[in-house]
Amino acid sequence: MKRTVPLIITFLTGTFLVMSFFVPHAPFGELEQRLLVWYAIVAGFTMLLGVDSLIRAHARKVARVREGWGFSLALLAGLVATVIVGVIGRVQFGSPFHIQSPFMFIYTYTIVPLQATMFALLAFFIASASYRAFRARNWVATLLLVSAVIVMLGRIPIGAAISQFFPVAQEWIMDVPQLAAKRGIQIGAALGAVSMSLRIILGIERSYLS
Amino acid sequence: MRAPALAAVIATGVLAVFGGGAFAQVGPAGTGTGDAGVAAFGEVDESLIPMACNVTAEDLPDDGGGAIQVTWGPLEARGTDVGILAYEILRYAPGEEPASIGEVAPTDLAYTDTEAEDGVTYQYVIRTKTPFGHTDSEPSMPAVASAQWFATGRLSILIVAVLFCGSVLYYIRRAKLGDELFVRKIPGLEAVDDAVGRATEMGRPVLFVPGIETVSEVGTLAALTILGHVAKRVARHGTPLDVPCADPIVMATAQEIVKQAYTEVGRPDDYDPARVAYLTYDQFGYTAGVDGMMLRDRPEAVFLLGTFYAESLILAETGHSIGAIQIAGTKETSQLPFFVAACDYTLIGEELFAASSYLSREPVMLGSLKGQDLAKLGIIFVILFAFVVGTAGLLIRSDGSSVLTRIFDFVHSWFG
Numbered sequence: 001m002k003r004t005v006p007l008i009i010t011f012l013t014g015t016f017l018v019m020s021f022f023v024p025h026a027p028f029g030e031l032e033q034r035l036l037v038w039y040a041i042v043a044g045f046t047m048l049l050g051v052d053s054l055i056r057a058h059a060r061k062v063a064r065v066r067e068g069w070g071f072s073l074a075l076l077a078g079l080v081a082t083v084i085v086g087v088i089g090r091v092q093f094g095s096p097f098h099i100q101s102p103f104m105f106i107y108t109y110t111i112v113p114l115q116a117t118m119f120a121l122l123a124f125f126i127a128s129a130s131y132r133a134f135r136a137r138n139w140v141a142t143l144l145l146v147s148a149v150i151v152m153l154g155r156i157p158i159g160a161a162i163s164q165f166f167p168v169a170q171e172w173i174m175d176v177p178q179l180a181a182k183r184g185i186q187i188g189a190a191l192g193a194v195s196m197s198l199r200i201i202l203g204i205e206r207s208y209l210s
Numbered sequence: 211m212r213a214p215a216l217a218a219v220i221a222t223g224v225l226a227v228f229g230g231g232a233f234a235q236v237g238p239a240g241t242g243t244g245d246a247g248v249a250a251f252g253e254v255d256e257s258l259i260p261m262a263c264n265v266t267a268e269d270l271p272d273d274g275g276g277a278i279q280v281t282w283g284p285l286e287a288r289g290t291d292v293g294i295l296a297y298e299i300l301r302y303a304p305g306e307e308p309a310s311i312g313e314v315a316p317t318d319l320a321y322t323d324t325e326a327e328d329g330v331t332y333q334y335v336i337r338t339k340t341p342f343g344h345t346d347s348e349p350s351m352p353a354v355a356s357a358q359w360f361a362t363g364r365l366s367i368l369i370v371a372v373l374f375c376g377s378v379l380y381y382i383r384r385a386k387l388g389d390e391l392f393v394r395k396i397p398g399l400e401a402v403d404d405a406v407g408r409a410t411e412m413g414r415p416v417l418f419v420p421g422i423e424t425v426s427e428v429g430t431l432a433a434l435t436i437l438g439h440v441a442k443r444v445a446r447h448g449t450p451l452d453v454p455c456a457d458p459i460v461m462a463t464a465q466e467i468v469k470q471a472y473t474e475v476g477r478p479d480d481y482d483p484a485r486v487a488y489l490t491y492d493q494f495g496y497t498a499g500v501d502g503m504m505l506r507d508r509p510e511a512v513f514l515l516g517t518f519y520a521e522s523l524i525l526a527e528t529g530h531s532i533g534a535i536q537i538a539g540t541k542e543t544s545q546l547p548f549f550v551a552a553c554d555y556t557l558i559g560e561e562l563f564a565a566s567s568y569l570s571r572e573p574v575m576l577g578s579l580k581g582q583d584l585a586k587l588g589i590i591f592v593i594l595f596a597f598v599v600g601t602a603g604l605l606i607r608s609d610g611s612s613v614l615t616r617i618f619d620f621v622h623s624w625f626g
Contacts, residue, residue, distance in 0.1 A: 021361075021364065021367075022360060022361055022364055022367075022368055023359060023360060023361070024272055024273050024274040024275075024357060024358050024359075024360075024361050025274055025275070025357040025358060025359045026274055026275070026357060029273070029274030029357070030274060039426060042459070043424070043458070043459060046458035046459045046461075046462060047458050048458075049458045049461065049462055049488070050455075050457075050458030050461060050488035050491075051488075053458075053461060053483075053484075053487050053488040054487070054488050054489070054490075056484065057484050057487050060484065067506075068506065111492070114494070114495070114498075115492070115493075115494045115495070118494035118495075118497055118498055118521075118524065119494055119520060121524055122520060122523060122524055125523045125524055125527040126523060128527060129523055129526075129527055129548065129551040129552045130551070132551060132552075133547075133550070133551035182543045185543050185546070185558060185559040185560075186543060186559070187586070187589060188558075188559045188560035188586065189541040189543075189560050189562075189563070191374070191560060191582050191585055191586060191589075192541075192559065192560035192561075192562070192563030192564060192582060193428045193429075193432075193541070193563055194371070194374060195374075195378055195563065195578050195579070195581065195582045196428065196431070196432060196435075196563045196566070197428065198375055198378055198578065199567075199575065199578050200431070204382065204574055204575060204578065205435060205566060205567075205575070207434075207435040207438035207439065207467075207566055207570070
């Protein structure tokens with residue numbers, strides 16, 4: 001029973017959603033939008049579960065003075081401070097998202113720079129990963145190296161200054177072999193996704209159920 | 211306002227074309243009669259202001275009702291070229307006065323009225339607004355909005371979907387009847403046991419990252435199905451398993467999956483819900499959190515499965531820097547090169563979705579993979595057929611008038 005009911009719900013929901021794709025008439029046509037609204041409501045409540053999980057994990061770490069407990073304390077303090085600041089913004093400006101509210105100050109001068117910092121790290125990681133990937137260990141890796149050099153040179157002005165071959169060659173590499181491989185992967189992935197969805201709707205795939 | 215009525219009113223947002231061609235002071239346009247705030251030298255000739263023509267209104271096809279598609283042709287040549295500010299759409303039902311329902315940019319020649327009531331007859335007038343006033347088109351033919359029971363534009367998708375599902379179900383049926391089905395080896399999935407075994411031997415945890423998307427994303431679902439298999443192996447060996455989540459629903463689902471895995475192998479007490487934890491919904495906040503876990507806990511095996519975006523390489527390179535064996539998989543083609551460069555094994559596209567079937571080794575699950583292969587064979591055949599027919603058609607007649615070119619065009623429009 002514990003498995004049967006979810007499987008029935010999955011089957012009915014999946015079948016109706018597939019039908020709604022082909023049948024625009026009410027009540028099928030608007031089913032997807034309606035279910036998305038339900039999903040948003042459920043997701044809103046599960047955010048409480050997430051916050052609960054976060055607070056428990058870090059509060060336990062602080063209480064037991066485990067290694068790195070100071071970071072957990074900083075996280076909890078930040079969480080509480082952000083909530084307080086959000087309430088102040090609501091009272092003072094009518095919305096925490098008002099441009100002059102302290103909540104937006106935290107967002108603009110703390111969250112955004114931190115996000116940018118993490119994103120900027122990508123440049124260094126790309127350099128280190130490229131260095132490993134482009135080592136000419138065998139003929140396949142050599143082919144990759146040569147293609148990469150042509151594409152990189154073809155996409156910057158100095159490439160065209162050296163030779164007009166680079167822009168033309170990089171365009172061909174990107175438009176023909178690269179795009180063909182990409183589309184092949186996308187077709188395979190799409191079929192795989194449909195096949196997995198079919199297994200889930202028919203109840204063949206059950207490993208996501210407890 | 212109807213066009214005949216408007217014709218009685220001089221479009222006085224005014225173009226002074228007489229008297230030496232000098233423009234006078236011109237006021238705001240679109241005032242209904244076009245006369246407010248406008249003064250001009252010379253006489254006004256409204257026929258010089260362009261007018262929208264060939265206005266058509268039809269029920270929007272393949273919809274749930276309540277919508278009418280209005281289109282109009284290029285402006286009628288009226289003797290001069292004045293800048294168009296916008297097109298205003300006026301609608302009226304029998305016995306009603308035309309009322310404005312919307313406005314579009316001068317580059318648009320279509321408007322979808324989504325406020326129409328099913329079963330009511332409407333007519334539309336397009337008002338062309340210029341700096342010198344406006345003109346109204348002739349009214350469109352009457353149109354009635356209605357809902358359709360079948361989206362005819364999606365017939366080709368339905369046929370392809372039925373054929374595909376048919377092939378999958380056929381092979382599932384054959385598998386149920388006991389047919390042996392061959393599935394090629396997928397190195398990334400063969401390595402799952404090795405990765406968990408190595409982590410056990412080293413006494414270090416296993417880290418499973420299920421991507422940053424929600425549970426409604428099919429890539430996340432695929433990752434969660436693999437998590438079930440990984441969790442069982444981990445539970446059997448008594449190795450710690452960490453699953454940091456970026457979405458609370460994914461966290462709740464993952465907790466249930468891991469708990470069930472521990473219960474199935476007879477070790478329910480070993481399950482620690484704190485290890486399947488929510489970090490944050492923020493993309494780079496989550497990335498920083500997972501990177502921190504990698505550097506602090508030094509997991510021996512890292513699984514990066516699901517939907518990833520810019521954070522893929524940051525995670526994979528951090529995993530590489532701690533010397534962990536890494537198995538990654540995603541359907542995002544733009545992230546696959548990063549995983550290939552930084553991870554030991556990568557599940558490419560469809561392999562991610564095949565993983566659950568492959569790992570379970572259940573004949574029925576493997577049957578669905580065979581059905582998938584048959585569909586791929588069909589697609590390859592269609593691509594080759596279209597390539598040969600299209601090329602041969604152009605070689606025979608370069609103007610594209612041969613039968614083969616028409617066949618190619620038909621195939622293209624069918625899938626286009």
